[in-house]
Amino acid sequence: MKGKGVTAVFLSLLVIVLTLSACSFNTDTPASPHGQEKIRVYTTIYPLYDFALKIAGGRAEVVNVTPAGVEAHDFEPSPRTVADIYEADVFIYLGGPMDPWAEKIAKQLAEKGVVAVAAAEGLLGDEDHENEGDRDRDRDHDHDRGPDPHVWLDPVISKTLAERIAQALIAADGENADHYRQNFEVLKARLDDLDKKFREAFSGVKKRDFVVNHDAFGYLARRYNLNQIAIRGLSPQQEPSPRKLAELARICREKDIKYIFFETAAGSKLAETLAREVGAGTLVLNPIESMTEDEMKAGEDYFSAMEKNLENLKKALAE
Ligand SMILES: [Zn+2]
Incomplete structure (x- = not known):
């Protein structure tokens, strides 16, 4: 009788110990989607990060792989960061030439149970991307051809990116599905509003040509x-040939260009040279590929950057 009592006490103690260790295991694993733990979401570039942050609304921990202030085009994460992504719940990448390293690990991530989503899949334009300034493109610039990755600068396409991010969060954390859906609807409405502002600003303008850094x-x-x-x-790293710069100057004069746009991250030297050459001014047009730490601290986001882009484009295209 006495022995049975001891066994019962031992068994219940064992149950308590196992329960406790199970609990502490959960807290040691922030990636776990169970209970009150936040899911962990990795994104490759800033616009995906900002959309994921807004949809998560505090219920997920969102980490951007490209550090603040770092040029996003040629960025590759360290092996340590890649290892962290394998421990995440969700991995959002653009797909295509912006984050080619991501495509390579996406399949393995999915096999490990990470929800891996190429947000721009099927949205990138055709392979023969060209613009007017590139008519005399040198042969050694051929590596520059390929699908244009910059889809997030179109608010309408951004709605699809946001929807796919929301779906990924819901797939990893169904308990918070309503929360993510509601935040997505708010984000979608803001993108619709932004689209409306751009449409209204440029539907009646006569000047339609604008000169940008990349x-x-x-x-x-x-x-x-x-x-x-x-x-x-x-990519902003490519330097134009003197021949191309001369051709650009000719186009600027011909089209009566009043402002040459530059990006803060890439510097204004080239834009200033061209502007001086043709008697134009310079203004910022932000490709929103990454944010500096100062911009983040100042509360800048995709929308504030797009509103500034809108104002500067309006100024440049005014009669
Ligand atoms: Zn770019």
Whole structure:
């Protein structure tokens, strides 16, 4: 009788110990979607991060792989960061030439149970991307061809990116599905509002040509029937040839260009050179590929950057 009592006490103690260790295991694993733990979401570039953050609304921990202030085009994460992504619940990448390393690990991630989503799948334009400033494109610029990745600069396409992010969060964390859906609807309404502002601003303008630092605004230009002329190619690292700069100067004079756009991240030197050459001013047009830490601290996001883009484009295209 006495022995049985001891066994019962031992068994119940064992149950308590196992329960406790199970609990502490959960807290040691922030990636776990169970209970009150937040799911962990990794994104490759800033616009995906910002949309994921807004849809998560505090119920998920969102980490952007490209550090603040770092040029997004040629960024590749460290092996340590890649290992962290394998421990995540959700991985959102664009797909295509912006984050080619992501495509390579996506299948393995899915096998490990990570919800891996290419947000821009099927949305990137044709392979023969070209713009007016590139008519005399040198042969050594051929590597620049390929699908244009900059879809997030079109608010209408951004609605699809946001919807896919919402679906990914719901797939990983169904308990919070309503929360994610509601936040997505708010985000979608804001993107609709942004689209309306751009449409209204440019439906009646006569001037439609704008000159930018790198070929990032093709989707935006097509959406609002504008014409982008790019100094550099699809990546901001490519330097234009003197021949191309001379051709750009000719186009700027011919089209009566009043402002040359530059990106804060890439510097204004080239834009200033061209502006001086043709007697134009310079303004910022942000491709929103990454944010600096100062911009983040100042509360800048996709929408504040797009509103500034809108104001500066209006200024440049005014008569
Ligand atoms: Zn770019």
